[in-house]
Amino acid sequence: xxxxxxxxxxxxxxxxxxxxxxxxxxxxxxxxxxxxxxxxxxxxxxxxxxxxxxxxxxxxxxxxxxxxxxxxxxxxxxxxxxxxxxxxxxxxxxxxxxxxxxxxxxxxxxxxxxxxxxxxxxxxxxxxxxxxxxxxxxxxxxxxxxxxxxxxxxxxxxxxxxxxxxxxxxxxxxxxxxxxxxxxxxxxxxxxxxxxxxxxxxxxxxxxxxxxxxxxxxxxxxxxxxxxxxxxxxxxxxxxxxxxxxxxxxxxxxxxxxxxxxxxxxxxxxxxxxxxxxxxxxxxxxxxxxxxxxxxxxxxxxxxxxxxxxxxxxxxxxxxxxxxxxxxxxxxxxxxxxxxxxxxxxxxx
Amino acid sequence: xxxxxxxxxxxxxxxxxxxxxxxxxxxxxxxxxxxxxxxxxxxxxxxxxxxxxxxxxxxxxxxxxxxxxxxxxxxxxxxxxxxxxxxxxxxxxxxxxxxxxxxxxxxxxxxxxxxxxxxxxxxxxxxxxxxxxxxxxxxxxxxxxxxxxxxxxxxxxxxxxxxxxxxxxxxxxxxxxxxxxxxxxxxxxxxxxxxxxxxxxxxxxxxxxxxxxxxxxxxxxxxxxxxxxxxxxxxxxxxxxxxxxxxxxxxxxxxxxxxxxxxxxxxxxxxxxxxxxxxxxxxxxxxxxxxxxxxxxxxxxxxxxxxxxxxxxxxxxxxxxxxxxxxxxxxxxxxxxxxxxxxxxxxxxxxxxxxxxxxxxxxxxxxxxxxxxxxxxxxxxxxxxxxxxxxxxxxxxxxxxxxxxxxxxxxxxxxxxxxxxxxxxxxxxxxxxxxxxxxxxxxxxxxxxxxxxxxxxxxxxxxxx
Numbered sequence: 112x113x114x115x116x117x118x119x120x121x122x123x124x125x126x127x128x129x130x131x132x133x134x135x136x137x138x139x140x141x142x143x144x145x146x147x148x149x150x151x152x153x154x155x156x157x158x159x160x161x162x163x164x165x166x167x168x169x170x171x172x173x174x175x176x177x178x179x180x181x182x183x184x185x186x187x188x189x190x191x192x193x194x195x196x197x198x199x200x201x202x203x204x205x206x207x208x209x210x211x212x213x214x215x216x217x218x219x220x221x222x223x224x225x226x227x228x229x230x231x232x233x234x235x236x237x238x239x240x241x242x243x244x245x246x247x248x249x250x251x252x253x254x255x256x257x258x259x260x261x262x263x264x265x266x267x268x269x270x271x272x273x274x275x276x277x278x279x280x281x282x283x284x285x286x287x288x289x290x291x292x293x294x295x296x297x298x299x300x301x302x303x304x305x306x307x308x309x310x311x312x313x314x315x316x317x318x319x320x321x322x323x324x325x326x327x328x329x330x331x332x333x334x335x336x337x338x339x340x341x342x343x344x345x346x347x348x349x350x351x352x353x354x355x356x357x358x359x360x361x362x363x364x365x366x367x368x369x370x371x372x373x374x375x376x377x378x379x380x381x382x383x384x385x386x387x388x389x390x391x392x393x394x395x396x397x398x399x400x401x402x403x404x405x406x407x408x409x410x411x412x413x414x415x416x417x418x419x420x421x422x423x424x425x426x427x428x429x430x431x432x433x434x435x436x437x438x439x440x441x442x443x444x445x446x447x448x449x450x451x452x453x454x455x456x457x458x459x460x
Numbered sequence: 461x462x463x464x465x466x467x468x469x470x471x472x473x474x475x476x477x478x479x480x481x482x483x484x485x486x487x488x489x490x491x492x493x494x495x496x497x498x499x500x501x502x503x504x505x506x507x508x509x510x511x512x513x514x515x516x517x518x519x520x521x522x523x524x525x526x527x528x529x530x531x532x533x534x535x536x537x538x539x540x541x542x543x544x545x546x547x548x549x550x551x552x553x554x555x556x557x558x559x560x561x562x563x564x565x566x567x568x569x570x571x572x573x574x575x576x577x578x579x580x581x582x583x584x585x586x587x588x589x590x591x592x593x594x595x596x597x598x599x600x601x602x603x604x605x606x607x608x609x610x611x612x613x614x615x616x617x618x619x620x621x622x623x624x625x626x627x628x629x630x631x632x633x634x635x636x637x638x639x640x641x642x643x644x645x646x647x648x649x650x651x652x653x654x655x656x657x658x659x660x661x662x663x664x665x666x667x668x669x670x671x672x673x674x675x676x677x678x679x680x681x682x683x684x685x686x687x688x689x690x691x692x693x694x695x696x697x698x699x700x701x702x703x704x705x706x707x708x709x710x711x712x713x714x715x716x717x718x719x720x721x722x723x724x725x726x727x728x729x730x731x732x733x734x735x736x737x738x739x740x741x742x743x744x745x746x747x748x749x750x751x752x753x754x755x756x757x758x759x760x761x762x763x764x765x766x767x768x769x770x771x772x773x774x775x776x777x778x779x780x781x782x783x784x785x786x787x788x789x790x791x792x793x794x795x796x797x798x799x800x801x802x803x804x805x806x807x808x809x810x811x812x813x814x815x816x817x818x819x820x821x822x823x824x825x826x827x828x829x830x831x832x833x834x835x836x837x838x839x840x841x842x843x844x845x846x847x848x849x850x851x852x853x854x855x856x857x858x859x860x861x862x863x864x865x866x867x868x869x870x871x872x873x874x875x876x877x878x879x880x881x882x883x884x885x886x887x888x889x890x891x892x893x894x895x896x897x898x899x900x901x902x903x904x905x906x907x908x909x910x911x912x913x914x915x916x917x918x919x920x921x922x923x924x925x
Contacts, residue, residue, distance in 0.1 A: 124852050125744045128736060135732045139797055142729055142878070154876060161887055180877045183887065203791050205876070281523070289630075322522055325620055329519055338520050459630075 152178040153389045154205055156193045159212040159376055160347070163409050170405070171396045177389045182206070197225060197381065204383035207390045210376065210397065214250065214441055215295055215448050217377040221247045222445055227380040229391055233398025236417040240440050241375050250375030251398050252406040252413035253438075254345040255431055256296055258362040259331060259352070264340040267360030275341055284322040284333050284342040289459045291327065292345050292374050296364070297455065299372060299439060302447035310454070335359050345374075346431060347411035354410060363434045373438030375416055376406075462610060462623045463651060465529065469536045470544075470606035474598050476537075477544035479684040484549050498688035502695035503542040504858070506865035508882055509901065510535060511618030512889050513699030518619040532621045536609045538691035543608060544601035550818055551597035563588070596662045603658040610651060611773035614867050618889075624648045625775050649772070656771045703905075706898020720900055723881040724907045727864050730800055730880055731908070734866075735859035737805030741766065742812035743852065767813060770806040778803050778872040800873040804863045811862070815855040822851075857912055864908045881907075 157164050161183045168179050184192045194216035197206060201223075209226075211217045220226055221243060228246040241250035260267045264282075265275055276283060286293040301309050322339060324330060331348040333339040335357035343364060352359045363371045378397045380390045396402060403415035407428045414431045421429065483495035514531065521528040567584065613625035628648075741763070769777060781803050785794045793799055828847045834840045870880040881904045888897050 124849060125740070128740050128743060128856075131732075132736045132740060135729070135736055139729055139733065142725065152877070161884075182876045183879075199786055203786070203794075205795060284522070324519070324522070329620075332516065332519055333522060336516075336520065338522060 151386070152180040153207050153386050153393060155179055155181045155208045155210060155393070156184075156197065156206045157181050157210040158184040158193050158216070159210055160411065163406065163411050164210065166409075167397070167402060167405060171393060174396070175389075175392055177392065179393070194219060198223065201225065204381050206381045207384040207386050208393050209379050209381055211378070212376050213292055213295055213374055214377055215298060215444065215452075217248045217379055218445055218448055220379065220381075222449075225382055227382050227384065227387075229380055229394060231391055231395045231398075233395040236400070237398055238416060240438070240442065241416045248377045248379040249394070249398055250377050250441075251416055252403050253373045253375040253416055253435060254292065254347055254411075254413065255434055255438075256292060256364040256372035256374065257344055257346060257349055258341060258364060259334045259344045259349050260341045260360050260362065261334050261337050261339070262358045262360050263337060267362060269362060272341060272362060278319070280316060280319040280321040282340040284324055284330050284339040286327045286330055286343070287323050287325060287459060289455045293327070293343065294452070294455065295374050295441075296343070296372055298444055298447050298451045299366070299441075301451040301454075302444060303366060303368075306450065306454070309451075313458075331359075347413070350410060350412050350427065363437075365437075366439060368439075369437065370439035371434050371437045373414065373435040374441070376413070461529075462625075462648070465533050465536075466606050466610040466651075469533055469540065469609040470602045472537050473541040473544040473605040474548075474602045476541050476684070476687050477548050477601060478598070479680045480541065480545045480688065481548050482681060483684050483688070484545065495684075495688065498692050499542045499545055502539055502691045504861065505539075505696045505699070506905075507539075507612075507614045508618075508865060508867055508886065509699045509703065509905075510539070510695055511615040512901070513702050515618045515620075515889070518621075528619065529621055532616065532619050535615065535695060536612060538687075538695050540605045540608050541687070541691065544605050546818075547601040547604060548597045550821060551600065560594075600659050600662040603655045603662070607652060607655040607659070607771065610648070610655070611771075611775075613773070613775045625773070628779075629775060649776075652772060653768075656768060703898045703901050706896075707902040720881055720884060720903060723879050723884045724904060726874070726878040727870075727880040727882065727904075728907060728911060730797060730804065730866075730870065730874075730878075731860050731863035733797065733801035734804030734808055734863040735856055737801060738808035738812040738859050738863075739852075739856050741805065741809050742816045742855075763809075763813070766806055767810045770809045774803065774807045774866060774869040777806060778869040782872055795875045797875060797878065800869060800875070803869045803873055804866055807866070807869065808859050808862060812855065812859055815858065816852075819851045819855065853915075857915070860911070861908050 155168065157168070161181075164183070165181070168181060171177070172179050182193070193209065193211070197204070197209060197220060200206065204225075209217070209220065217226075226247040230246040233251075234242060234246060234249045237249045237251060241253070242248065258272055260272065265271050288294050288297040297309070297313075300312070304312070322333075322342075324333065327344040327348045328351075330339075330342040330344045331352050334342050334344075335352040335355070337358075346361075349359065349361045365371055376397075378394050380387070380394060384390050398417070400415075400417060400419050403413070403417060404419055404423050406413035407415050407419075407424050412425065412428050412431065414428060414435045415424070416435075424432070480495070480499060484492060484499070486492050486495065514535070518528045518531060521531070611625065613623070613629065615621075616623040616626050617629070781799050784790055785799050824847055828844070831840055831843050831847060834843075865882060866880075867882045867886055871883045871886070874880050874883060885897070885901055885904060888900070
């Protein structure tokens with residue numbers, strides 16, 4: 112007689128899945144024990160590009176022995192991103208230090224009371240124009256807003272740019288001003304001109320078919336490949352194209368008063384941090400001469416804001432430094448930031 | 461715009477799938493095999509790879525604003541036609557072509573006798589086919605393709621195409637609360653719910669799968685072959701060639717500084733967790749949900765709720781979970797893998813259930829029953845593997861690969877210190893197509909293949925004794 116089956120294939124498979132689930136849980140446990148950040152790790156939210164920031168933070172780890180766990184902003188999350196996350200986490204903060212790659216988000220957090228005051232050795236070496244007088248944030252390693260020009264299509268002179276932007280703007284491209292440094296540029300214009308003039312200016316540009324894309328790197332790609340003739344971008348994106356031997360040249364974006372737009376990285380300690388001493392060490396490290404020189408020597412060519420040994424700077428950066436000296440003051444942008452952002456949201460969302 | 465595009469993609473996908481079906485059911489085994497490979501390869505190509513390959517090209521179309529959405533729609537069409545073809549293949553008309561032909565002959569003779577116009581007769585014929593359930597497969601296929609095209613986010617975002625998913629994401633990027641964003645999106649959510657309900661109702665009633673052999677006209681067969689080849693080339697071959705070309709040049713750099721090992725390991729763990737969760741939910745409560753006891757009804761209700769949540773897509777679901785883990789009761793889970801594994805598991809669940817259903821419908825039950833009556837032996841175990849377990853194993857592999865290549869949920873929910881490789885790659889892709897990055901993408905590709913080969917070595921363990 113044939114014996115009755117002891118288990119059905121269906122049941123046997125489910126049992127194996129349960130066993131597999133147990134193995135996966137064990138593996139997660141192993142991963143956590145070996146690599147996941149410990150409770151003592153300093154949590155850093157970093158909006159600066161990971162390929163540049165990572166080496167700086169690893170250097171800090173090596174120097175101080177303090178373990179750092181980083182959450183980077185991604186293109187995928189934009190700034191659902193870090194500023195919004197920090198605001199959402201207000202009641203239960205897990206971030207200790209916020210390394211922002213621009214200023215406005217940091218100003219917003221300061222305005223919301225999310226930042227702690229700290230005036231350490233790094234803070235002292237940064238010029239007053241690039242730090243909060245109450246010590247809630249400090250700027251370092253800046254970028255400049257630039258005209259990027261395709262030299263096969265246009266001469267890289269102010270006159271040629273003027274000529275190219277006087278009529279139809281079909282061949283000019285900028286990033287959507289809702290995010291990033293283009294938003295900073297619009298906010299500065301809001302403060303200088305006031306609401307009505309900026310709105311009229313924006314409407315006029317759109318009527319003349321100005322192209323808007325999602326980010327500065329896209330602006331760089333479009334101009335460097337000749338799809339567009341010129342656009343606004345940042346120094347780091349420009350140098351990427353130049354290093355790729357694309358036919359591009361740069362000119363600083365100048366406001367009506369002749370000032371340039373120099374946008375620093377900013378660093379701040381988040382209120383509610385459980386690792387205050389470690390956070391202060393990282394802030395001092397980021398604001399140090401050594402860090403600024405490292406960022407200046409990187410492919411992004413960030414401009415040092417504090418005093419540095421000029422002999423250690425690349426030639427490109429020396430030129431940028433001269434333009435940055437004409438930078439428009441970025442203090443007191445809080446009101447313009449809120450108003451301009453409200454307008455931009457109504458326009459772009 | 462998204463609605464119109466998804467409707468068109470859905471209709472075109474079903475239309476082509478009808479032709480492709482004839483190749484899948486061809487009499488010659490070699491033809492069937494080639495057709496299946498060409499059909500499924502584009503579908504299983506990670507969307508990140510396709511989006512990465514075409515991001516620069518679509519950007520260059522900035523002066524031709526119509527061409528970019530057309531390219532995107534074509535890619536969606538090529539990528540999602542396999543879903544329609546598979547559904548049609550496994551849900552053929554419940555009455556045979558011969559029976560339909562006989563009925564047509566009988567009714568045309570009857571109409572001629574009664575003097576009824578041919579058009580009325582044709583209308584009656586269509587009505588008969590719909591009443592007989594012949595439209596169920598195409599309707600279900602359309603609903604599912606529509607749903608996938610409508611909820612697509614990653615490629616739309618990489619190719620800068622306007623879509624409600626990208627708009628939802630952007631509104632969050634601007635700081636809009638989740639509740640407010642969802643209130644702005646009742647239309648899209650209603651469309652998704654309608655597609656989900658249609659697919660459920662239509663597919664839920666199907667009971668049998670006759671494996672018929674179908675003969676198509678030469679012209680339609682040629683069209684079907686062309687479609688399959690184009691889909692293979694544009695969705696898989698061109699992107700893969702670009703990555704491989706970069707890999708050749710960037711291999712040295714990758715070997716010098718292999719920075720993705722932790723990220724790949726994290727992705728493998730998340731994928732394993734999510735696929736096991738979805739597999740368990742599909743094969744365990746999925747089986748328990750049959751029947752009319754209170755327990756079964758409870759299982760069914762939970763499963764339906766989970767499937768509905770999963771079908772909303774990873775973007776909406778991830779944002780909801782992100783908001784949920786900020787609540788006091790759930791805040792402890794915030795920096796753990798739980799939110800991401802749970803979300804990915806839910807996203808995979810509907811497909812896991814569909815695949816389980818396909819397995820059930822294609823199972824050779826009597827043969828399987830006979831194996832359970834046989835004396836335990838190595839040969840019986842091998843037979844059980846072939847008849848039952850290998851299919852489930854393949855389902856688990858598919859779920860694993862899907863979870864591995866997720867980008868949206870991973871970028872929103874991954875805990876600090878456990879960044880999945882897709883997020884890292886996507887972040888690096890922001891800097892354009894470079895050789896080292898292509899090599900990294902290739903390495904990330906190799907990881908799940910390696911795991912699959914490893915898992916295949918354990919096949920005896922999967923077949924029950």
